[in-house]
Amino acid sequence: MRRWLFTICKNVFLRAAERERDIVPLDGDGGDETLAVVRLHNELVAAGEDGMLDRLDVGPAIQRALQGLAPTFRAAVVLVDLEGYGYGDAATVLGIPIGTVRSRLFRARRLLQESLREYARDAGVAPLDPGGSAHA
């Protein structure tokens, strides 16, 4: 059953990847991604948007954000966050090293957060407490 599910997931993701071919290159050592995730959080705090998740209808917001991800990043998020796979199992499904799962997940989640921020702004979810303390 589990092996069958692995095969189904892998085929679906490979087909999606072939169709779209909009793969974004990953950073070498993840250092830029670490800075980017800190920067994004700082921006959210400074704009009073770090509480946006409490004020959003997150289901549709996340679905829309997921659709905006490149297939390789979406695959990592779907397997780990939506289907509950561990990194090792996700690596097996996708046929990639576990480190690649880790780096794709790192970037994918940041991209999702950026997309959610846009969604929140479009939805008119106003910041409640602008000017909070940011992480330097």
Place this chain on the structure above:
Amino acid sequence: MTTTTTHADGVATFDCSETVRRLWDYLDHELSEAERHAVDAHLADCERCPKHFAFEQAFLAALRTAREERGANAALRDRVRSLLGLGGSASDAEHGND
């Protein structure tokens, strides 16, 4: 380069950068025990990182909400198939088509 410090009590801890680099691994329970302890030690001392971690934890919880809704949709699909007399589940149908 990994920056770790060992306190006088022998507990290793990371700096902010190393801690944030392990942010998702920590929240996904994918860290080794030693790394988890080092992150915990940093979070206990740092004023800023815990707020960042709390935000990311809320984000993961939101994603889990989407997972639950996804599960509910699958159950609904199966129920509709059942009511239509199609038998089996949506996932079974996908299996048959593969």
